[in-house]
Amino acid sequence: xxxxxxxxxxxxxxxxxxxxxxxxxxxxxxxxxxxxxxxxxxxxxxxxxxxxxxxxxxxxxxxxxxxxxxxxxxxxxxxxxxxxxxxxxxxxxxxxxxxxxxxxxxxxxxxxxxxxxxxxxxxxxxxxxxxxxxxxxxxxxxxxxxxxxxxxxxxxxx
Amino acid sequence: xxxxxxxxxxxxxxxxxxxxxxxxxxxxxxxxxxxxxxxxxxxxxxxxxxxxxxxxxxxxxxxxxxxxxxxxxxxxxxxxxxxxxxxxxxxxxxxxxxxxxxxxxxxxxxxxxxxxxxxxxxxxxxxxxxxxxxxxxxxxxxxxxxxxxxxxxxxxxx
Amino acid sequence: xxxxxxxxxxxxxxxxxxxxxxxxxxxxxxxxxxxxxxxxxxxxxxxxxxxxxxxxxxxxxxxxxxxxxxxxxxxxxxxxxxxxxxxxxxxxxxxxxxxxxxxxxxxxxxxxxxxxxxxxxxxxxxxxxxxxxxxxxxxxxxxxxxxxxxxxxxxxxx
Numbered sequence: 001x002x003x004x005x006x007x008x009x010x011x012x013x014x015x016x017x018x019x020x021x022x023x024x025x026x027x028x029x030x031x032x033x034x035x036x037x038x039x040x041x042x043x044x045x046x047x048x049x050x051x052x053x054x055x056x057x058x059x060x061x062x063x064x065x066x067x068x069x070x071x072x073x074x075x076x077x078x079x080x081x082x083x084x085x086x087x088x089x090x091x092x093x094x095x096x097x098x099x100x101x102x103x104x105x106x107x108x109x110x111x112x113x114x115x116x117x118x119x120x121x122x123x124x125x126x127x128x129x130x131x132x133x134x135x136x137x138x139x140x141x142x143x144x145x146x147x148x149x150x151x152x153x154x155x156x157x158x
Numbered sequence: 159x160x161x162x163x164x165x166x167x168x169x170x171x172x173x174x175x176x177x178x179x180x181x182x183x184x185x186x187x188x189x190x191x192x193x194x195x196x197x198x199x200x201x202x203x204x205x206x207x208x209x210x211x212x213x214x215x216x217x218x219x220x221x222x223x224x225x226x227x228x229x230x231x232x233x234x235x236x237x238x239x240x241x242x243x244x245x246x247x248x249x250x251x252x253x254x255x256x257x258x259x260x261x262x263x264x265x266x267x268x269x270x271x272x273x274x275x276x277x278x279x280x281x282x283x284x285x286x287x288x289x290x291x292x293x294x295x296x297x298x299x300x301x302x303x304x305x306x307x308x309x310x311x312x313x314x315x316x
Numbered sequence: 317x318x319x320x321x322x323x324x325x326x327x328x329x330x331x332x333x334x335x336x337x338x339x340x341x342x343x344x345x346x347x348x349x350x351x352x353x354x355x356x357x358x359x360x361x362x363x364x365x366x367x368x369x370x371x372x373x374x375x376x377x378x379x380x381x382x383x384x385x386x387x388x389x390x391x392x393x394x395x396x397x398x399x400x401x402x403x404x405x406x407x408x409x410x411x412x413x414x415x416x417x418x419x420x421x422x423x424x425x426x427x428x429x430x431x432x433x434x435x436x437x438x439x440x441x442x443x444x445x446x447x448x449x450x451x452x453x454x455x456x457x458x459x460x461x462x463x464x465x466x467x468x469x470x471x472x473x474x
Contacts, residue, residue: 154307
């Protein structure tokens with residue numbers, strides 16, 4: 001029997017939303033669903049290596065300097081407070097033994113959740129494959145995502 | 159015949175997004191659908207009693223002091239202007255006889271819409287059941303939500 | 317054979333999210349799906365003519381002065397920097413030959429994608445039909461949208 005498919009567009013790069021996306025992904029994978037996560041726009045920051053900046057021209061370098069990379073350095077969608085908010089949130093999560101985003105990513109990979117990086121954003125933000133972590137399964141555009149999503153049971157835009 | 163199920167994740171605690179969630183919920187309930195609303199993260203503020211703060215330790219108390227509770231005190235996602243924006247928006251809604259979030263919540267309850275509070279957020283934000291209004295139908299985690307959502311016709315992440 | 321239906325609620329008026337909505341819409345239309353875009357709240361700005369302000373009373377005029385109209389003048393959800401961010405983003409898109417929102421709207425219309433403006437927001441924001449571009453196909457409420465969405469294959473809240 002074919003598995004039910006669950007597809008998530010991770011548009012946001014905010015820690016709280018990305019956390020929600022990974023909780024949904026790992027929980028549904030543990031319930032036997034096949035899960036695809038399509039990272040686009042700010043969501044790509046989750047899959048980017050920690051680097052000072054990246055990009056092919058000055059404009060891209062400026063944008064990507066503001067737009068910090070790395071799953072461990074995401075801002076909060078509110079109460080960011082120059083980084084204090086995410087620190088507080090991480091401490092609160094640790095205190096309650098809620099896994100961090102990096103830990104959830106490892107769990108997800110172990111469950112076979114697919115990480116797909118959006119090539120459209122990729123292009124105009126000036127990223128190269130070298131900017132991304134090896135956990136990325138595939139680089140693809142909106143058409144590839146939609147072909148999966150239309151076969152799926154559920155899908156979210158986060 | 160079984161009713162079509164419509165499931166909404168209310169992640170946002172912003173007045174405008176929560177309003178949209180309740181308009182979708184009450185409209186679909188009036189069209190004969192079975193509606194479940196799963197409140198998580200900032201969305202939990204809708205179901206929290208108006209209190210100065212809550213939490214079990216200093217860190218949680220600090221976060222929950224910023225993170226104001228109560229369906230009548232939600233901020234706007236933009237033009238919040240230290241609370242001026244929500245006041246303007248509420249006045250504009252009243253002038254056009256658009257029901258407030260509190261009124262929509264009562265309508266939703268009367269229609270049998272289920273309010274579910276997410277226990278994962280619950281834990282690390284340091285909430286206790288005493289922090290919540292009696293209208294909450296259930297306290298549950300992501301697995302319970304996803305089991306409902308996979309049987310559903312539609313679902314949104316708001 | 318009937319076409320698969322894809323329905324998108326465009327709640328956000330942020331350039332980056334609206335861009336994502338149009339990329340999904342035009343790509344799925346090119347894959348043979350029937351696409352409906354339901355613009356509500358800040359999303360209505362995409363369909364509003366460029367005007368200094370609009371509204372029937374002072375409160376509405378004040379809100380709609382802040383809430384700038386026109387698909388070419390949308391803010392970014394982050395790094396807006398008083399308009400610098402959107403300028404940078406547009407330049408980056410042009411450099412990589414990613415079509416602008418205005419261009420994507422034209423493509424979408426050519427593909428038969430339907431643009432629907434939400435009448436609920438319409439009412440309390442004080443808009444009149446005169447405030448909108450002629451590309452709007454229909455003015456309708458949540459019930460009309462949900463009747464379409466429940467027949468659809470996929471739907472997103474953006």
